[in-house]
Amino acid sequence: MESRSLVVVSAGLGQPSSTRLLADRLASAAADALRDRGVEVAVEVVELRDLARDLADHLVAHATSPALRAALDAVAGADGVVAVTPVFAASYSGLFKSFVDVLDRDALTGVPVVVGATAGTQRHSLVLEHAMRPLFAHLRALVLPTAVFAAPEDWGGGTGGSTDALGGRVDRAAGELAAAVAARPARRPHDPFEDAPSFADLLSGR
Template sequence: MTTRTLAVVSAGLGVPSSTRLLADRLTTATVAALRERGEDATVEVVELREHARDLADAFVTGFPNAALRAAIETVTGADGVIAVTPVFTASYSGLFKSFADVLDRDALTGTPVLLAATAGTARHSLVLEHAMRPLFAYLRAVTVPTAVFAAAEDWAGGEGTSQELAGRITRAAGELADVVTGRPASARPADPFADVPSFEDLLRGNP
């Protein structure tokens, strides 16, 4: 059985957050859809709130530190990506955009991506189409047709989901699974700095 890697990017700020809750629902549904298609899955979650300072440092220095570099490699090396952001000021959050800004433009070329967003009201649902989809088109990712938006009223009884939201989650997860299983399993990208000697070795005269 082929094992696929799913990278889940959550830009929620709170703990817990509706953004992470939606990300978890989408992940569970996608893993189930992959298994229905005869493939297993491993899941790696990137919580962007844990990398807020790392992202700021990367903008100032021009280089990601080890923790942020690992998060970037998790996303760029995955067979499929689930990307979920809260809506701030009628668009994706600044934290979400900051992470997109540190990705190489070609790093997600051809990668299947499921887009999702959360907000307090359904009036922001078009963020998925006028903001998120163009962003990932610029990154040359392959976004699945169904994007999932969850407003406050979609969460029935806290962690439950409305019938409409559950249906969107199932449909989007199936679309992502279809695209992922139609592609060869990806390998982790090689680290271009893997063979670079450390600064300490250079000081010792060991090239």
């Protein structure tokens, strides 16, 4: 069976977090859709809340902690990415942008990405189009057509209304991600030493 990796980047600050809840729903639906296509999938979560101090240290002192390096490497080796942020000041959060700022500029080139956002009101839903989509387009990612926004009313109990609408958006976005990931060959994790000459070549003078 083929295998792919999905990385979930969640910038939620609370515990529990609606941002993380949306990210998990997208990742779970995408993983199910990939398995339906005969593709095994490993899902890894990058919780930015746990990396806040590491990101600050990196930006100020250029110090990269092992935890931050592992997160950056996970994104750089992902076959698909789910990226979800809370809305702050009508845009993505500063924590989310800080992580994007320290990514390698080529880390997401051509990688399928589903973007999502959460906020306290539906009035912020256009953040996905005026902020999130251009950000990942700048990184040359393959930003998928369906972006998913969730406000408090989307998490209501019962059936019908916005709850069903959110489920439909999640399923559609997850299907797009699964199709894009399955259509691409698996990414090989980048080895920074792959271009280094061998000791045999050095000793032979080549």
